[in-house]
Every structure is written in C-alpha cells, then in structure tokens.
Amino acid sequence: MKAPLPSTGPSFLRTQRKPLVLIPACNRMLGYHPFFVAGQKYVDAARLAGAIALVVPSVPIEEIDALLDMADGILLTGSPSNVHPSHFGETVHDESLPLDPVRDGWTLPLIPRALSRGIPLFAICRGFQEANVALGGSLHQAVQEVPGQNDHRGRTDGTAEIQYDFAHEVEVIPGGALDAILDQRIFRVNSVHGQGVNRLAPGLRVEARAPDGLIEAFSLPGDTFNLCVQWHPEWQAAQNPISTKLFQAFGAACQAYHDRRRQPAPDR
C-alpha cells in the first residue's frame, strides 16, 4: 500500500497529482470584523475541473511570487464589489456600490505575473474586469447608462436561480480560443454585472460579444488557457454543457502545467 502523500511542505506539491487552483478571496465586513470570503460555486467548479481549490486571502505584493510558485491555475471570481475606477483613471460613478480595494491591490499585480509564467487563468465577471484593467484597459462603470448598451445587471427581487437565469445570448468570434473549446457559437448566458469592458487592453483578443456589442469574453496572449468571461459559467456548471466544457478545458490546462512543473518525487 502506498504511503499517504506528505501533507505539508514543498514535497507535498511535488508529489500531489491534482493541480492546485488559487482562488483569491474577497474582503467583507461581517458585523464588526473583516473576513475573507469566496463563493462556494467557484470552489465547486474548480473541483469539477479536476483541481484542488485553494481560497487565498489577500497577500502583500512581495508574497505574490511565492504564491504563484505553488499555483497550477488561477480562478478569479465574481464579486458584488467593483474594481476601483482609479485603476483606469476615473472617479467613482456611484458611491452606493461596494468596492474592494484590498482585492484590487493584489489581484491586479497578480494577473500579469501569472500571465508571464504561463499559469492558466480563468477570470469570471469581476475577475474578467480585473484582467482587462490589470493589462491597461478600462471599464464602463454603469453599462446600462451607456447609449446603445442594454442593462446587464441581474435581478435582485427573487432567488439565486432567478438572478443567475439565462439573460441574453452571446456570439463566439470564430477562430479564437473560446471557439476552439466549444462546439457552439451562439448560446445563452446569465448576466449579473453593472460594469463592463469599455476600452479593451492592448493585446487582448475578443472572444465573444452580447447582442448589444458589449464584450462578453476575451483571451490573454499566451499558449495556455487564459480565458476571461463576463458571465457566470460556475453557476450550476455541472448541469450546463457549455460551462462543463470550459471548466474541463481549464482543468486540463492546469493539469498540464502541473505535470510540466512538478514531476513526482522519485519512489523512495
């Protein structure tokens, strides 16, 4: 019988077979106290991808490289909080909406470093917006107030099922990374966002658009999975064939990164 894998220290990383996907947490006040939080549906989707999900509290910038040394993938989640507009040269448009400057402070520098290492990255909703801003793009702070754009916010007058129900179609741009993963170019998605891509960062590739032309997916340069989507594929991912394909592709990329980087320790 094989000895159990060591459960601590770098040797565990060398012999762990499954890829490790880091999920940066959000920062919330619960009562009088600050907490690190992440949606369970993201952890469930990372596991659906075949990875070990590791929710990570905010770290000082000087610790980001040490964190990335452990990562085989990064899953940037959605959040009700907005990316602070100062990161794209604007002032806050609606003071009533939540922000998370602590998350901004480490995910924005994390993204280019992960990209430079070729670590697979799957960015969802707020994560999609962070990736665009981190690489030099900008956001509409209120898509619904932009002439010609629809209201992409989710309903808040019912259940999560209502909030995350299908809201509109997206059309995949032929020949790109998203097109290579899916066998469908038009499909319906949920929509739970008030911000959206205004100026796409240099070097990013549009992968899908909504009927009003809003960018709904883009990819980052590089030869690994690095898709960023505005909708929520993690929502009931196992029951949605499009979402399952996306997370399986993400998981395969993380496994490949893991296998390349961490050969199992020789049998003792």
Ligand SMILES: N[C@@H](CCC(=O)NCCCC(=O)O)C(=O)O
């Ligand atoms: N606050 C931003 C991003 C919206 C977003 O991520 N919504 C999802 C919230 C909860 C979840 O994680 O599912 C915006 O409004 O554009």
